[in-house]
Amino acid sequence: MIVTLTANPSVDRTVTLTEPLRRGQVHRAASVTSHPGGKGVNVAxxxxxxxxxxxxxxPATEDDPVVHGLRTAGIEFRTVPVVGGPRVNLTIAETDGTTTKINEPGHPLRAGDLAELTALLVELAAGAEWIVLSGSLPPGVPVDWYCRLVATLSTPRSSPNGTHRLRxxxxxxxxxLxxxxxxxxxxxxxxxxxNSAELGQITGLDAVALEDPAAAAEAAATLIDRGVGAVLATLGAAGAVLVTADGAWFAAAPPIRARSTVGAGDSALAGYLLxxxxxxxxxxxxxxAVAxxxxxxxxxxxxxxxxxxxSLDAVTAHRLVIVDRPPAPA
Structure with missing residues (x-):
């Protein structure tokens, strides 16, 4: 089983325009859609x-629209009751696939809320193969909370089949991050x-340069050296790179007509986990993941x-050789 945590859930609303977005002008929408959102919800x-x-x-109440959406979709969920409803994330989609996102900050979580969420994840850990900590943190949440969760959840624990360490x-x-x-x-x-921008944030390298697969793989390898098990770096239209202790691989994205980038990274992560x-x-x-x-x-x-x-057959992957590292076994 995969467990996802969405600390900052949202209602994801997309307005699709009939023409290119022009600042200060009146536009007509071709369509408006809403779905339960937040990165972990998307993965789920x-x-x-x-x-x-x-x-x-x-974190949500029983009458929360995100909870309603999960229930309607038949997705299993567990909630920690909190004060306040979900934020609304607005996406403006143009006909050429360009998307403009406006994300609300969300409602603050109290220390007690964080403690309950942590306890719930620990409870679920015994039956999970993966726990995914995904998305932004609401206002007031310590920035190292994911860090603390990783340390807590990575502790081996007993299960009916013996010692169990989920990932x-x-x-x-x-x-x-x-x-x-x-x-x-x-x-x-x-x-x-x-993504390339986030990889740049944690390595101090230029995000544009990291859109090159070889550069992204070399940067990701430094994170493997720091103890990370695997780095799946998504590079937008270029595809994605995977780096582990055993080597590095690149897969180019197949030719498509881009319509919306919303949820693409979350879908890639879900594909990898599946x-x-x-x-x-x-x-x-x-x-x-790339498919x-x-x-x-x-x-x-x-x-x-x-x-x-x-279309898995439309995606191929090949090994990359990382500079200053011995090649991984074939």
Whole structure:
């Protein structure tokens, strides 16, 4: 089972325009759609759509529209009751695939809320293969909270089948991402999924330069040296890079007509996890991630891909040789 945490859930609303966006002008919408959102919720939606078991954890009330959306979609969830409703994230989508996002900050979480969420994740850890910590943190939450969760959840614990150590994936940015790699943080996720900008944030390298797969792989390798199990670096239209202690791989994105980038990174992460649960080799985990991410980009608004949208045969992966490192065994 995959468990996702969405600390800052949202209602994702997409307004699709009939013409290019022009500041200060009146526009007409071709369509408006809304879905339960937040990065962890998006991962849960994709995993559930594939038929695999997933459980979404989030701070929310019973009448929360995100909870309603999860219930309607038949996605398992557990909540910690909090004060306040979800934020609204607005995406303005143009006909050429350009998207402009305006994200609300969300409602603050109290120390007691964080303690309950932590306890719930620890409870679920015994039955999970992956826990995904995904998205931004609400106002007032310590920036090192994900760091503390990684340390807590990575502790081996007993299960009916013996000692069980689940794996932890993190997909975040800015201060929470920096905190994971702060000196003496003690937190080394089994997987992180940065884009080129986020990879630049934690390595101090230029984000534009990191859109080159070879440069991204070299930067990601420095994170493996710091204890991270795997780095899945998504590079937008270029594809993605996967780096582990065993080597590095690149998969180019297949040609598509881009309609919306909303949820593409979350879909790529979900695809990777699904392939991992199926026992796929690293190159095939990467291929599946790119296939899911590309399929999301080809869909309108906040729609997310299912198995019928995936074209795995259109994606190939090959090894990369990282400078100053011995080649991995074939």
């Amino acid at each position: 939606r994709v995993v559930s759509g594939s038929g695999a078991r997933v459980l979404a954890v989030l 932890v994936a993190v997909d975040t940015s800015d201060a929470p 920096h905190a994971l790699f702060a000196e003496h943080s003690g937190a080394a996720p089994d997987l992180i999924k940065p 392939a991992d649960l199926a026992g796929a080799a690293p190159a095939d985990r990467l291929r599946t 899911y991410g590309s399929a999301a980009t080809a869909l309108p608004g906040t729609e997310l891909p299912g198995p019928a949208d995936i």
